[in-house]
Amino acid sequence: MRIIFMGTPDFSVPALQALAEKHEIVAVYSQPPRAAGRGQKPRPSAVHAAAEKLGLPVRTPTGLRSVEAQAEFAALNADLAVVVAYGLILPQAVLDAPRLGCLNIHASLLPRWRGAAPIHRAILSGDRETGVAIMQMDAGLDTGGVLAQCSTPIGAEETTADLHDRLAAMGAELIVKVVADLPMQAVPQVSEGVTYAQKIDKAEARIDWSRSAVEIDRQIRGLSPFPGAWCEVAGERVKLLRSRLVDGNGAPGELLSGFRVACGQGAVEILEAQRAGKRPMMAEDLLRGWELPQRLG
Incomplete structure (x- = not known):
């Protein structure tokens, strides 16, 4: 044909x-x-x-x-x-x-x-x-x-x-x-x-930790790799590229352990992220030599 x-x-x-x-x-x-x-x-x-x-x-x-x-x-x-x-x-x-x-x-x-x-x-x-x-x-x-x-x-x-x-x-x-x-x-x-399915707007990418873990997990996975959901970590803009739902409670944005973050309801674990100007890395590699603050912005 x-x-x-x-x-x-x-x-x-x-x-x-x-x-x-x-x-x-x-x-x-x-x-x-x-x-x-x-x-x-x-x-x-x-x-x-x-x-x-x-x-x-x-x-x-x-x-x-x-x-x-x-x-x-x-x-x-x-x-x-x-x-x-x-x-x-x-x-x-x-x-x-x-x-x-x-x-x-x-x-x-x-x-x-x-x-x-x-x-x-x-x-x-x-x-x-x-x-x-x-x-x-x-x-x-x-x-x-x-x-x-x-x-x-x-x-x-x-x-x-x-x-x-x-x-x-x-x-x-x-x-x-x-x-x-x-x-x-x-x-x-x-x-x-x-x-x-409206075109993705970059304004959708900023993470609001007061939202539920279910919503934030979908946001991270749905916007990966582009435009990449992001948050501030000690003033640095970091893209979060992979995540999963986990048990945990705390103030929204509070770091619980490893790269587990409390949300408005529940918590997510970040599995892959990308620092500004760096390549994407799995969480366990990213955390070596990088001390996270107690709370993410």
Whole structure:
């Protein structure tokens, strides 16, 4: 099958690699290179880099609304477009161009967590399970009919980074199965249970130790690794990247033992953290030679 692949971040790469093994990828669309690193040199996206390794042609338009961009897309004569966290809205002319339309791999069990940050929001909200959905794209925000879904439990200590990698692999496996079975009849999404995964705001990252341990644990895991939940430790801003719920009581922010911290209700144990300008470290390594204050801010 002739496929146009459209994606940008690491999450999209396993699907590209899986499809490239079985089908003809006629073009890869990705976001333009962005300035990154100390030298602020343009750096291609994860999908762009992966496509070049596979010897695939890459296109990086800044938009798809022009007549010229849409004509170039249609001229590829694709059977199908597969879209995975591409980052641009697809106009109707683009959605209609491939013979079988455009399919999207979305990291949630639709209609729960439509939108930009489904993995973060699932953990932040304490969901017990999530998954991936293959959706026939339409003009709405993740509103198209669903061709297939696959669910998975969310582990008690799982972070967004952990779940991200697992769902990326699941999505790659599922899209290969769906493409092999096309054409398929999409099932319209139900109207009940619709939620929207708003983009993560850095203002959500500051830890308020007066909140319950359950909420703070979800915040730490849900915002790891980016933007990273943080607190002040003796005036230093420290990111907390892994945690778990533990028994304990004390004043909010009080250090109980090791890296166990009292919350408004209950306590959390910090398993991994990152000091300013340092690399992430497991708690037992971080605490060697670093004396913590009695209370965290």
